[in-house]
Amino acid sequence: MDELRQHIRRYCQISDAELSAMAPYFSLQTFRKRELLLKEEERCDRMFFVEKGCVCVFFTKDNGQEQVVDFAIEQWWTTDFGAFLSHSKSRLGIKAVEPCTVLVLTRTSKDKLLRDFPQMEQYFRTIAEKAYSAAQHRIRLLYELSREQAYFYFRDKFPEFVQRVPQYLLASFLGFTPEYLSEIRKRAFLKRV
């Protein structure tokens, strides 16, 4: 739970003893590359904190293709939050992009954790506010940038991330075909030479 301990400490004051007492509320799970953490249409009763690795969040389009809408790497929480909050079936799937170590927090455990450690309200408030502010900015970018501009934006803003994820997933996230992404990268490379 090292990554999570660090993450909690960043946003709320909590003792070592309390952090240790919280451990049983989380379960540590590992996933192989391409393994599903959450299936579409499955009842969504858990949140995932990435300790190690990278996952993608996607939905299956009418033509059967998977459309990537988000990623999560170390120290990110992810799930279908709407389904999690409303106790309903997930409209999103989550898949390991790399071998992953993940802390799973079920809704029941989260409720109990917040009752037993009310100071965790501040932690979950802060991460939800940060997630919402990132999503609000992303919605603005979806209006503002062409797909090609979005590629350059992500490449310049998150260079390590763009290197890290497989290109076909990055292409899907940006709304490209993999071929078109490779063309843009070639053009950008030639411009620099």
Add this chain to the structure above:
Amino acid sequence: MDELRQHIRRYCQISDAELSAMAPYFSLQTFRKRELLLKEEERCDRMFFVEKGCVCVFFTKDNGQEQVVDFAIEQWWTTDFGAFLSHSKSRLGIKAVEPCTVLVLTRTSKDKLLRDFPQMEQYFRTIAEKAYSAAQHRIRLLYELSREQAYFYFRDKFPEFVQRVPQYLLASFLGFTPEYLSEIRKRAFLKRV
């Protein structure tokens, strides 16, 4: 503060006396139609709770046109959350679509409110989680639906809202010209007749 009292009560347990004691943390402001609650590039140190009316959230594009990215009506909080959290300049403007009554909560007041009434952590956690889950779903829709499908989605899901906001703002939000929106509506009407 009636709308806010109801809203807080929905998400956390709090007494009448406590609610009354919170009143001084908020300031009530009214805005005329088209008046700005928040300017782009202005330092963003406040959140807005709509008591009565409707506002739109926008940014100015390179060509000078205002692009609407969101709306907020009664019982919604709004601001540029990224700028609010990072104490920076707003990348979004907020404008009254109708005459509005708004409760303003500055960052300083919010911090003090959370120190003095820690049970409000649960309220702000819950509204941030709900806002994030709505944004996550909206990002999915931006990938999934054509602009025309998005119009029908919003019309069927939020019929009163689609009736309430001026059509040129709805068109901007959906990424249309007002003329194209009127064409879609006409076609849809003719199909029903």
